[in-house]
Amino acid sequence: MLEAVMASDINWDPALSKLISTLKESENLSNDQEIDFLKALLESKELNALVNVHTKVAKVGRDDRLAPVLSTSAQVLYEVLEQLSQHCHLNDDCKEAFHLLQDSHLQHLLFAHDAIAQKDFYPHLPEAPVEMDEDEETIKIVQLVKSNEPLGATIKTDEESGKIIIARIMHGGAADRSGLIHVGDEVIEVNNINVEGKTPGDVLTILQNSEGTITFKLVPADNKGAQRESKVRVRAHFDYNPDVDPYIPCKEAGLAFQRGDVLHIVAQDDAYWWQARKEHERSARAGLIPSRALQERRILHDRTQKNGTDLDSKQNDDFDREQIATYEEVAKLYPRPGVFRPIVLIGAPGVGRNELRRRLIARDPEKFRSPVPYTTRPMRTGEVAGREYIFVAREKMDADIEAGKFVEHGEYKGHLYGTSAESVKSIVNAGCVCVLSPHYQAIKTLRTAQLKPFLIHVKPPELDILKATRTEARAKSTFDEANARSFTDEEFEDMIKSAERIDFLYGHFFDVELVNGELVNAFEQLVQNVQRLENEPVWAPSMWVQ
Numbered sequence: 001m002l003e004a005v006m007a008s009d010i011n012w013d014p015a016l017s018k019l020i021s022t023l024k025e026s027e028n029l030s031n032d033q034e035i036d037f038l039k040a041l042l043e044s045k046e047l048n049a050l051v052n053v054h055t056k057v058a059k060v061g062r063d064d065r066l067a068p069v070l071s072t073s074a075q076v077l078y079e080v081l082e083q084l085s086q087h088c089h090l091n092d093d094c095k096e097a098f099h100l101l102q103d104s105h106l107q108h109l110l111f112a113h114d115a116i117a118q119k120d121f122y123p124h125l126p127e128a129p130v131e132m133d134e135d136e137e138t139i140k141i142v143q144l145v146k147s148n149e150p151l152g153a154t155i156k157t158d159e160e161s162g163k164i165i166i167a168r169i170m171h172g173g174a175a176d177r178s179g180l181i182h183v184g185d186e187v188i189e190v191n192n193i194n195v196e197g198k199t200p201g202d203v204l205t206i207l208q209n210s211e212g213t214i215t216f217k218l219v220p221a222d223n224k225g226a227q228r229e230s231k232v233r234v235r236a237h238f239d240y241n242p243d244v245d246p247y248i249p250c251k252e253a254g255l256a257f258q259r260g261d262v263l264h265i266v267a268q269d270d271a272y273w274w275q276a277r278k279e280h281e282r283s284a285r286a287g288l289i290p291s292r293a294l295q296e297r298r299i300l301h302d303r304t305q306k307n308g309t310d311l312d313s314k315q316n317d318d319f320d321r322e323q324i325a326t327y328e329e330v331a332k333l334y335p336r337p338g339v340f341r342p343i344v345l346i347g348a349p350g351v352g353r354n355e356l357r358r359r360l361i362a363r364d365p366e367k368f369r370s371p372v373p374y375t376t377r378p379m380r381t382g383e384v385a386g387r388e389y390i391f392v393a394r395e396k397m398d399a400d401i402e403a404g405k406f407v408e409h410g411e412y413k414g415h416l417y418g419t420s421a422e423s424v425k426s427i428v429n430a431g432c433v434c435v436l437s438p439h440y441q442a443i444k445t446l447r448t449a450q451l452k453p454f455l456i457h458v459k460p461p462e463l464d465i466l467k468a469t470r471t472e473a474r475a476k477s478t479f480d481e482a483n484a485r486s487f488t489d490e491e492f493e494d495m496i497k498s499a500e501r502i503d504f505l506y507g508h509f510f511d512v513e514l515v516n517g518e519l520v521n522a523f524e525q526l527v528q529n530v531q532r533l534e535n536e537p538v539w540a541p542s543m544w545v546q
C-alpha cells in the first residue's frame, strides 16, 4: 500500500514504466533473484531522476537555437589579438580592446565555451574490438602520383620480423596528406614488385625508377593514425644544417635552422629524430631535426673530443655556460596592461649600456626608472644616501646576497655593488618600466619567471666604426675611473672579443640584439623594441606564461 502511494507520487519516465511492466510480465524468467534486483533498480527514484534529467538534456541538445555559432572562439581570439597587436600604436581603442581581450577570465570563458561547443565533455572510450580471424590480414592498396615533391615517408627493415615497414611520415608531406599510409604499415609490394627480403635501399631504387603512379601494397599497422600533432614550440639554442649531418636518415627530409629560431615540434615519438616546422612557415612541410636527447649526446661528445681547446672550456672561472644548450620550450607572452617587463641591457664593458639606459630614462622619467644600487663602499663627498647608492654594511649585504635578495651583485676594488630584487619589484608594481644595465654574469640570476626580463644584447659595431663613433663623441673609457681619458685601441679590441664571448655563452638567452654604432640609430632601435614589447606578444620560456 505504502509502495503504491510512493510510486504514484513519482512522475515516472514512460520508457522506464514500460520496462518495469515488461519485467513483471516476464514471469517465466527462471532466476528470481535477478528479476528482483532488476525490478528494484528500475523502480528506484534515483534511476528515474537520472533518466528524467537525461531526457531533458537530450531535448535541449536538439534545440537548434542553442547550437553554437562557433566552436573555436579561443582560436579566433588569438587571431584578433595578433591583428590588434600590429595596430595598437595607431589607435587607443585598439590598445584598449587588445588589453581587454587578454584578460585571463575572458580567455578561460572562451575555452570553456569551445569545450562545450565541441562536446568535448563526453568520455572518450576506446573503439570496441572487432573480432577478426587471426590468420586473416587486411591488405590495402595505395596509389600516389609521383611528382617533384618527395613522398614524405621513410622506410626501414623491422628488426624483429625483417620486413620492410614505414618508419616515419613527414607532417604535411605527400604521404601524410593522402591519409592512407601510416607509421608501422608493412610494405609488401611496390608497383607489383614484391619487396620481401629486399633492403630499404633496394626499395628506394624501385621508387626512383618509377614514373607516374606508384602503387603500394601494404599491411596496415595496428595503431594507425597514432601520430598526433603536438603544440610544442621551442627556441633552438644551436644552429643545425642537415646537409652536413652524417647521421640524419634522409638529408632531404631535414630542416635547417639557426640559433634563436622558434620551431613548432609536430612529432616527438621518435627518440632521436623529431619533426618540426619553422614557426613563421606554417604551411610548409615538416622536416627532421635532432631530438633533445640526440643533440645533448652530440654536444657532450664534441666537448670531450675538443678537450679544452675551444672558447667553451677556456676562462671557466669567468663564465658559467648553461651546461647543454639544445632547445627551450617557449610560448607567446602577451603584454599585460600596466605591468611592464624589466628591460635589461647586457653587453661588453664600455659598449654603451649605461648611455642607452640614461637616454631612455631621460626620454620619459615618469615611465622609465632604474633602481638605486646598493654598495658597501663609503659615501664620498657630494653624494647623498639613497640618491647615487644605498650605503650598507658589508655583513648586511653579504647576508642579503646569501638569502637571494639581490638580482645581481659584484665586487669592485674590495667593495660590493648590487641591485636588490625588492627595488626592481617596487618599480614594476608602481606601473613603471624598470631598466637595468648589469654585468653580463647577472643573466642567470635575472632570467626568472618572477622578473620576466626582456634581454637585449648591446653589441659593438665593427672595429673601425667603433673607433670612429667613440672618437667623434669624445667617449670616456670606463676602464679607468680615476682618469677621464678616451678608450685605447686595446680596449676597443677587448670590447669586440668580450661581445663575441657573451654571444657564444649567452646568445640564446637574448630577445634582441642591438648594434651600438651610431648612437642615434641604436637608441631608436631600443625605443622601437620597448614599444613592441608593450604592444605585441613575444616568445618567452613557456614556464613564464603559465
Ligand SMILES: Nc1ncnc2c1ncn2[C@@H]1O[C@H](COP(=O)(O)OP(=O)(O)OP(=O)(O)O)[C@@H](O)[C@H]1O
Pocket (backbone or CB within 6 Å): 347, 348, 349, 350, 351, 352, 353, 354, 355, 356, 437, 469, 470, 473, 474, 475, 476, 477, 478, 479, 516, 517, 518, 519, 520, 522
Ligand atoms: N654609440 C655611441 N657612440 C659614441 N659614444 C658612445 C656610444 N655609446 C656609448 N658611448 C660613450 O661611450 C662611453 C662608455 O659608455 P657607457 O658608460 O654607457 O658604457 P657601459 O657599457 O655602461 O660600460 P661599463 O659597463 O664599463 O660602465 C660613454 O662616454 C658614452 O657616452
